[in-house]
Amino acid sequence: MKSSRLVSILLLLQTRGRMTAAQLAEELEVSVRTVYRDTEALAAAGVPLYADAGHAGGYRLLDGYRTRLTGLTPGEAEALFLSGVPGPAAQLGLGPVLAAAQLKVRAALPAELRDHADRISGRFHLDAPGWYTDADDTPFLPAVADAVWNGRVLHVTYRRWREPTDVERRLEPYGLVLKAGRWYVVAGPGPRTFRVDQILELAATGEGFERPGDFDLAAYWAAHQRDFLSRLHRAQAVVRLAPGVALAGPAGDAVRANGRTDEDGWTVATVPIESLDRAHGDFLRLGTGIEVLEPAELRDRIAATAAELVRRYGD
Template sequence: MVRASRLVSLLMLLQTRERMTARELAAALEVSVRTVYRDVESLGAAGVPVYGEPGHEGGYRLVEGYRTRLTGLTAPEAESLFLASLPAAADELGMGSTAAAAQVKLLAALPAELRVRADRSAQRFHLDTPSWYHDADRVPHLAAVAGAAWQQRTVTIRYLRWEQPQEIVRTVEPHGIVLKGGRWYLVARAAEREMRTYRVSRLLGVDVLADEFEREPGFDLAAYWADQLERFDHDRFRGTATLRISPQGAERLPHLLEPAVADAASRTAGPPDEAGWVEVTIPVEPAEQAVTDLLRLGADAEVLGPPKLREHMATVVEALARRYAR
């Protein structure tokens, strides 16, 4: 089974590339060059028109015009076919019909049994990217900036930001598009050669220019985004708070507060007292937002410090008590 799968992979590599040397094939398949020689012989014996060209520019090729309908997909891979599709995202990017057509063609190339398994997966799993209680952003300019990123075209954007002046105009070089929690973000290089992130729903206008740009050498969109998320948490959580949490509060905390907070509470939890309460240290935002977040835990948590946060909590709780005592 392993060798059969490897032969299929070798055939797919030769079908998708014009030429590959034995050493390149060996590296791609993670086998020895000798194994590649044997596998190529086996393909030839099975009727696959593969031939080798000697010399520095040589390598293995398929006879020109030869194509196979064989996809090389295993049953689990076929089942995951629809899990990899994002029809809503494709629609917003202006690629809905193209993605649907590609999916139909790919399904048509599958053997009947695998086609059934892929369809079964589509009927049993659905991906809904927006978070609870929040609708997806309206993004009328998404297709324009996505197309500019693909074509490496400079764009002039009108953007609405939180700080003053709110409406700004920037000429930027789009390097990528990110979908996070149902919200789209544009990652672009600004005039000062610094990468910046713009929320696409806050774009008021987009003008795609004729100018092409060269991408930042070695730019990795996924790595950039991971770094941005880490910085966001670092900038947002400007302090720490010490809490006493009941057993019920500890159980509810991961469902009420953010993963970074829940993780910190788990790591810093001290030994329980006689009533089962534990002391934890968690990262918090500035006092006003921290109070709003910590009130979600209700009477299952007590803020021990810092003193200003405890005082702020007491003020809010006392005001609530007076209001409900009427």
């Protein structure tokens, strides 16, 4: 603990310049007396640390005493600080580690690159979850992350959507993925994908496993998403879209790929749909900006809903 604190003092002074003992104590959440002892230890170890007395005094390092990272371009320095996502890091139990790592990187950057990194941190903030959704309750996320990192088998009770809902599973966790604010663990054998928030019970074991040497988490996840979407959108619908009306996701891609404009200026396209129920709700949200041509069952359901709305709201 003390060695980590000594490094933190060194990096704080290297980054911020002169700091008083009280400022260091507040930053490190220790007493001023502890700061005095730590600075004496740094000086005894040969660190060129000086204390200036007086109202504007404080501790400072000898000018030019710093360790620099070499080879970083301004864009690379910006990317380093843009990629640090404090929310997910905190969920994984790595919040303090991330903060310490960013402090070390920032302290080692030359002044020009440090300014670039600070500008990125002050102008961009990533908030992954969508609006109107509560964060998933993932109490076992740190334990899963630890098993991923250390290559340890997990025994879990997992809740799935089909019967039987609660099942026992032995997982060999290969990696974690954060998608739209929700955590997934990719685990063998298989591999297969599990939602971390659906783990009801977890027992860590001392049993190790061999992660396949050719396993690529990013490539697996990309293939998993393609497979998921192909299984999700098994049906199709033919629609007309008013000028300026757009569909999102795979349906939007289909409109851009095969859409054609008719004599009224509307766009006719064949789009994938998940189910009649889902398409019924999705298309109704577009109001008069869409007309369903096929399938007949979906067109009839939307017409029946429109007729019911007329009866309910009409004179």
